[in-house]
Amino acid sequence: MEYDALLLSRLQFGFTIAFHILFPAFTIGLAAFLAVLEGLWLWTKRDAFKVLYLFWVKIFALSFGMGVVSGIVLSYQFGTNWSEFIRLTGGVIGPLLAYEVLTAFFLEASFLGVMLFGWRKVGPRLHFLATVLVAVGTTISAFWILSANSWMQTPQGFQIMADGRFEATDFWAVIFNPSFPSRLVHMLLAAFLTTGLVVGSASAFRVLKERVKGPVEGWTESRIALVMAIGLIAVVSPLQLLAGHWSGEVAHKHQPSKTAAIEGYWDTRADQPFVVFGIPDRDAGKNHLEVAIPGIGNAIQNVPRDEVILGLEAWPREDQPPPFIPFFGFRIMVGLGLLMILLGGVGAVLIWRRRLFDSPWFLRFCVAMGPSGFIAVLAGWMVTEVGRQPWVVYGVLRTRDAVSPVLASQVATSLTAYVIVYAIVFTAGAIFILRLMAEGPVAALAEPAPRQDRAPGSALARAPENTTPDGDA
Amino acid sequence: MLDLPLIWAGLIAAAVLLYVMLDGFDLGVGILFPFAKSKEERDVMMNTIAPVWDGNETWLVLGGGGLLAAFPLAYSVLMPALYLPVLLMLAGLILRGVAFEFRFRARNRGRKFWTQMFAGGSILTALAQGLILGGFIQGVTVRDDRFAGGPFDWLTPYTLLVAAGIVAGYALLGGAWLMMKTRDNLHGDAKRWTLVSAAAVGALLAAVSVATLFVHPRIALRWGFDPGAGLAVDWGTLAPLLVIPALGLAGLCIVAVMARRGSHRWPFAGALLLFLSGYLGLAASFTPYIVPYAFGFRQAAAPDNALALMLGGGVFIIPAILGYTAWVYWVFRGKIDEEAGYHH
Numbered sequence: 001m002e003y004d005a006l007l008l009s010r011l012q013f014g015f016t017i018a019f020h021i022l023f024p025a026f027t028i029g030l031a032a033f034l035a036v037l038e039g040l041w042l043w044t045k046r047d048a049f050k051v052l053y054l055f056w057v058k059i060f061a062l063s064f065g066m067g068v069v070s071g072i073v074l075s076y077q078f079g080t081n082w083s084e085f086i087r088l089t090g091g092v093i094g095p096l097l098a099y100e101v102l103t104a105f106f107l108e109a110s111f112l113g114v115m116l117f118g119w120r121k122v123g124p125r126l127h128f129l130a131t132v133l134v135a136v137g138t139t140i141s142a143f144w145i146l147s148a149n150s151w152m153q154t155p156q157g158f159q160i161m162a163d164g165r166f167e168a169t170d171f172w173a174v175i176f177n178p179s180f181p182s183r184l185v186h187m188l189l190a191a192f193l194t195t196g197l198v199v200g201s202a203s204a205f206r207v208l209k210e211r212v213k214g215p216v217e218g219w220t221e222s223r224i225a226l227v228m229a230i231g232l233i234a235v236v237s238p239l240q241l242l243a244g245h246w247s248g249e250v251a252h253k254h255q256p257s258k259t260a261a262i263e264g265y266w267d268t269r270a271d272q273p274f275v276v277f278g279i280p281d282r283d284a285g286k287n288h289l290e291v292a293i294p295g296i297g298n299a300i301q302n303v304p305r306d307e308v309i310l311g312l313e314a315w316p317r318e319d320q321p322p323p324f325i326p327f328f329g330f331r332i333m334v335g336l337g338l339l340m341i342l343l344g345g346v347g348a349v350l351i352w353r354r355r356l357f358d359s360p361w362f363l364r365f366c367v368a369m370g371p372s373g374f375i376a377v378l379a380g381w382m383v384t385e386v387g388r389q390p391w392v393v394y395g396v397l398r399t400r401d402a403v404s405p406v407l408a409s410q411v412a413t414s415l416t417a418y419v420i421v422y423a424i425v426f427t428a429g430a431i432f433i434l435r436l437m438a439e440g441p442v443a444a445l446a447e448p449a450p451r452q453d454r455a456p457g458s459a460l461a462r463a464p465e466n467t468t469p470d471g472d473a
Numbered sequence: 474m475l476d477l478p479l480i481w482a483g484l485i486a487a488a489v490l491l492y493v494m495l496d497g498f499d500l501g502v503g504i505l506f507p508f509a510k511s512k513e514e515r516d517v518m519m520n521t522i523a524p525v526w527d528g529n530e531t532w533l534v535l536g537g538g539g540l541l542a543a544f545p546l547a548y549s550v551l552m553p554a555l556y557l558p559v560l561l562m563l564a565g566l567i568l569r570g571v572a573f574e575f576r577f578r579a580r581n582r583g584r585k586f587w588t589q590m591f592a593g594g595s596i597l598t599a600l601a602q603g604l605i606l607g608g609f610i611q612g613v614t615v616r617d618d619r620f621a622g623g624p625f626d627w628l629t630p631y632t633l634l635v636a637a638g639i640v641a642g643y644a645l646l647g648g649a650w651l652m653m654k655t656r657d658n659l660h661g662d663a664k665r666w667t668l669v670s671a672a673a674v675g676a677l678l679a680a681v682s683v684a685t686l687f688v689h690p691r692i693a694l695r696w697g698f699d700p701g702a703g704l705a706v707d708w709g710t711l712a713p714l715l716v717i718p719a720l721g722l723a724g725l726c727i728v729a730v731m732a733r734r735g736s737h738r739w740p741f742a743g744a745l746l747l748f749l750s751g752y753l754g755l756a757a758s759f760t761p762y763i764v765p766y767a768f769g770f771r772q773a774a775a776p777d778n779a780l781a782l783m784l785g786g787g788v789f790i791i792p793a794i795l796g797y798t799a800w801v802y803w804v805f806r807g808k809i810d811e812e813a814g815y816h817h
Contacts, residue, residue: 062574068527069570073563075537079552080559087618090545091775095783098542101535102787106794109531110801113524121804167776404553410624414560421564425571428587432578 004408006400009081012415014385016073018378019422023067025377028142028188029195030060031135033228038128048221055221055441056199059433061116066429068109073418081411085392085402089166092158092174093148100144108137139188146187150180152393153384154254160396178254182247183384189240190380192232193340194373200229200343201370202437204363209440216357221441226366227351234344240337245302251387252301255394256310258387261323262330263297264290265311272297272309277331280323285313321389329383336376343369477781478774481543482763484787488539490752492532494646494745499526501647503569503595504640505666506588514659515588517809521654523573524805528798530566543780546618546773547763553620554613555605558627562601569594599643603636604628610635610759611688615767631684638677642748644670649728649741654809664732667740671728678721678751685758691766692758714757721750 034057041049075097078086086094114122114130122130157173158166168174206222216223252259259265264275264287273294278287298305312320343365350356357363388394392402499522509515541548552559572591579587608627615621648667652660686693690700697710727743763770774780 062578065571065574068530069567072530072534072566075534075541076552076559076563078541079537079548080556083549083553083620086541086545087549090541090548091779094542094545094775095779097538098535098783099786101531101538102790102794105531105534106528106798109527110794110797112527113801114804117524118804168778171778171782404549404556405619405621406553406556407624410556413557417560417564421567425567428575428579428583429571432575435578 005406005411006403008408008411008415009403010399012081012411012418013077015415016070016077016418016422018381019426020067020070020074021377021381022374023063023070024138024142025191025194025374026198027060027063027067028138028191029193030056030063030199031131031138032192033195033199034060035128035132035135036228038131042124042128048219048224051221051441052225055436057116059436061112062429062433062436064108064112066426069425070422079404080414081404081406082392082402083404085397088164088397088402089393092166092168093151095171096144096148096151096175100141100148104137104141104144108134108141111137142187142191143184146184147175147177147180150183151175151177153177153183153388154179154250155393155396179247179250182243182250186240186243186247186380189236189243190373190377192236193240194377196229196232196236197340197343197369197371197373199225200233200366201368202440203229204366205437206440207357208360208363208367211357211360223357225441227356230344230347230351230356230366233340234348237337237340237344241341244334244337249302252303252309255387257312257315257319257321258326258384259301260310260312260314261321261326261387262383263301264323264327265297265309266313267311268308268314269311270298270306270308271295272301274300278327280327282312282317282320282323318390321387326383326387329379329386333376333379333383336372336379339369339372340376475781475784477777477784478543478771480784481539481774481780482761482770484791485536485539485543486756488532489536490749492529492536493752494748495529495532496526497643497748498522498646498650498741499529500569500595500599501643501645502651503591503647504599504644505647505651505663506592506595508662508666510658510662514662517655517659518651519573519576519591521651521809525801526570526573528801530570542783543775544763544770544773545775547768547770550613550615550618550620550764550767551609554622555608555627556624558601558604558608562598562605565594565597565599565601567594569598595643596640599640600636603639604632606639606755607632607635610685610692610755610765612765613767615764631688634677634684635681638674638681638751641670641673641677642751645674645728646741646744646748649732649744652732653738653741656808660737664740667728667732667744671725671732671744674747675725678747681751682718682754685755689766695758717750717754717757720753721747724748724750 034053037049037053037056040046041053111130111133114127115134118127118130151174154177156177157170158168160166203222203226207220207226210216210220210222248259248262251262261280263272264278264280265272266285266287271294273292274297275287275290275292278290278292280287295305298307298309301309303309312323346362347356347366350359350362390398390400392399502518502522506515506518509518537548540551568590572587572594576584576587576591604627607629611629611631613620613622614626645667648663648670651663652667655663686696686698686704693700693704695710696714697707697712698704699707724743724746727746728740729743731739731743759765761769761771763773
C-alpha cells in the first residue's frame with residue numbers, strides 16, 4: 001500500500017512537472033526575446049519589430065497562461081503528495097520557495113496584465129518597462145527554483161534536529177549550494193536555446209512558404225526573426241556545451257552515484273572508458289551491447305587518467321539510482337545539443353555567405369529542430385532527477401520517506417484527473433500555438449477579426465494596429 | 474526580539490484575506506457567466522478581469538507557499554487532509570485559467586466549450602475552496618505530527634453549507650465588481666445578480682455562523698456560549714465579538730440600499746465589508762490554531778532563522794508588491810468601454 005502511493009505520487013509528480021517545465025523553458029527565453037524586439041522597435045522605429053512583437057506576444061500569452069496554471073499545481077503538490085518532505089525540510093527549503101513567489105511571481109503576473117492589455121493605457125516606454133519586468137521576473141523565478149532544486153541535489157548549510165526536522169545553519173550556503181551556479185547557467189541557456197529553436201523553426205517555416213509564391217527580395221519579418229534565432233543558437237549552443245560540462249564536473253564531485261549512472265559505469269576503477277551506447281542492466285551489473293571507447297572516460301570527466309572513478313557497484317543496491325533513464329536521457333540531451341551546435345554553425349556560415357534564404361535543405365533542418373529544445377530540457381531534467389534517486393535530498397532523505405500519508409486510491413484518482421485535464425488543456429494550447437505559427441506574423445496581425453471576435457484575452461484584441469513609438473498610443 | 478511566528482501568522486492571514494477578496498470577484502464573474510444574455514456580454518465580463526486575474530491568483534500561491542515556508546508542519550498536515558478538495562480546486566483553476574486565452578483563440582464549438590470551462594472551472598474552484606475552508610474549521614485528525622484521518626473527512630453537511638456560502642459570496646463580489654465596471658444593460662443585469670446573491674449570502678452566512686458554533690465545543694466557548702449548559706450565554710465574552718456580525722450586517726445593508734439607489738461603487742465596498750466580517754468571524758473562532766484543533770501557530774512555525782530571513786526581504790518586497798498591484802488597478806480603472814472593444 002505504502003509503496004503504491006509512493007510510486008503513483010512519483011509518477012504524478014513526474015507527469016505534472018514534465019508538462020510544467022515545457023512552459024518556463026520556453027517563456028523565459030521568449031520574454032527576453034520580446035523585450036529585445038520591443039527595445040529594437042523603440043530604438044530603430046522599424047515596423048517589422050512591432051509586427052514580430054505583436055505576433056510572438058500572442059504565443060507568449062498562451063504559453064504563459066499554461067505555465068501559470070500548471071505551476072500552481074506543483075506548489076500545492078509538495079503538500080498533498082510530499083508532506084513528509086516539507087514537514088522535515090520546510091524550514092530550510094521553504095524560504096527559497098517563498099522568495100520565488102515574492103520576488104518573481106507577483107512581478108510577472110502583475111506586469112503581464114500591462115504588457116498584454118496596457119497598450120493604450122500607458123506610454124510606449126512604460127509598456128517596454130512592463131515587458132522587461134516580466135522578462136526579469138521569469139529569470140528571478142528560475143534563480144530560486146534552481147537554488148531549491150540544487151540544494152536537494154547537493155545539500156549543505158543545515159543540521160538535522162533530534163526530532164528529524166532540518167534547520168538551516170547558514171542560509172547563504174543553502175542558497176549558493178555547490179551545484180547551483182552551474183545548474184542555473186545550464187538551465188537559463190537551455191531556456192534561451194529552446195526559444196531560439198522554436199522561433200527559428202516557425203520563422204524558417206514561413207520563409208519556406210514565402211519562397212513558394214516566387215522570389216522574395218529584402219527582409220521580411222520572418223527572415224529577420226530567423227537570423228536573430230540562428231545568431232542566438234550559434235552563440236549559445238557552444239556555451240551550453242561548456243555549461244553542461246561544468247555541471248557534469250560538479251556532479252562527479254558531489255553526486256558520484258549520479259555520474260556512474262549517467263556514464264554507465266559499473267566497475268570502480270581508474271582509466272574508465274567512454275560508454276557510447278549500451279543497455280544498463282542492474283541485475284547483471286553491466287551494460288549489454290556495450291559500445292565503448294577505452295582510455296578517454298577520465299579525460300571527459302576532467303580527472304587524471306590514473307584517478308579512480310566509482311562505478312555503481314560501489315553502492316549497495318538500495319542506494320543506487322536506476323541507471324536506465326539517466327544513461328539514455330543524457331545521450332539524447334547531448335546528441336540534440338550537438339545537432340544544435342551544427343545548426344548554429346552552419347546557419348552562421350550561410351548568413352555570412354548570404355545564402356541562408358536560398359538553402360531550403362537548411363531551412364527544413366531548422367523547422368525539424370523546433371521541438372529539440374523541449375526534448376533536450378525534458379531529457380536533462382530526467383537525468384538529474386532520476387539520477388538523484390533513491391534520495392529526495394541527496395544522501396540525507398530518501399524519496400520513500402518523503403511521501404504523504406495518503407491512500408494509493410487517492411493518488412490514483414488525482415493522477416487520472418491530471419492526465420485527463422492536461423490532455424484537454426495542452427492539446428488545445430498546442431493547436432492554438434501551431435495554428436498561429438502556421439499563419440505567421442503578418443497574416444496573424446492582419447487577421448480579419450471583426451470586433452466581436454477580438455475579445456478580451458486574445459492578444460490580437462489587445463494589439464494596436466497603427467501606433468508608432470511616438471504615436472499618441 | 475520580534476515575535477516572528479505571530480508576524481508571519483498575521484501576514485499569511487492577510488494574504489489569504491486579500492486572495493479571497495481579489496480572486497473572489499474574478500471567480501464570481503465566472504460563476505455569473507452562465508447568466509449572461511449574450512456572447513458580447515460574456516466578452517465584456519471577461520474583459521473586466523483579464524488584466525488582473527493572474528495577479529489576484531498569485532495571492533493564493535503566496536498563501537500556500539507562505540504556509541509551506543513559515544508553518545511547514547501545518548502545511549504538511551493540512552494538504553494531505555484536504556487532498557481531494559485541493560485537487561478539485563486545482564483542476565478548476567486550470568480550466569478557468571486557460572479559458573481566458575483559449576476562449577478567444579477557439580472557433581465556434583471550441584469557444585462554447587471554453588465558455589463552459591470558464592464558468593464550470595470558476596464554480597468548481599469556489600466550491601472546493603468552501604470545502605477546504607469548512608474542512609479546516611471543523612478540525613483535522615492528527616497523530617505523531619502527521620495527518621491521521623480518512624480521505625473523506627472533509628465531506629460533511631457543514632462543509633457543504635460553507636461551500637454554498639462561498640459560491641454565493643463570490644457571486645456577490647463578482648456582481649458588485651461588474652456593477653462598478655460596466656454600463657447599460659450589463660450593468661442592470663449585474664445589479665440584479667448582486668441583489669439576488671446578497672440575499673443568498675445573508676441567509677447562508679447566518680446559517681454558517683450558527684452551524685459553526687456546533688462544529689466544535691471550543692468555538693461555542695470562544696463566542697461565550699457554554700455547550701455543557703444548553704448554550705447558556707456569557708455576555709461578557711459575546712458582547713465585544715458582536716462587532717463582527719454587526720460589520721457584516723452593515724456590509725449587507727450597504728450592498729442592498731446603495732445598489733437600489735443606483736450607486737455603481739458602494740455595493741462593491743459593501744461586499745468587501747461583508748467578506749471582512751465573515752473572515753474575522755471565522756478567524757476569531759479558530760485562532761490561535763493553525764491546524765484546528767491540534768497545533769497552535771507557534772507549535773507549527775518554521776525555525777526563527779527561516780522566518781527572519783523571509784521577513785528581512787519581505788518588509789521591502791511586500792510593500793512594493795502592494796504598490797505595483799495598486800498601480801495596475803489604477804491603470805485599468807474606470808468603466809470598460811464596450812463600444813471601442815477590447816484593444817484598450
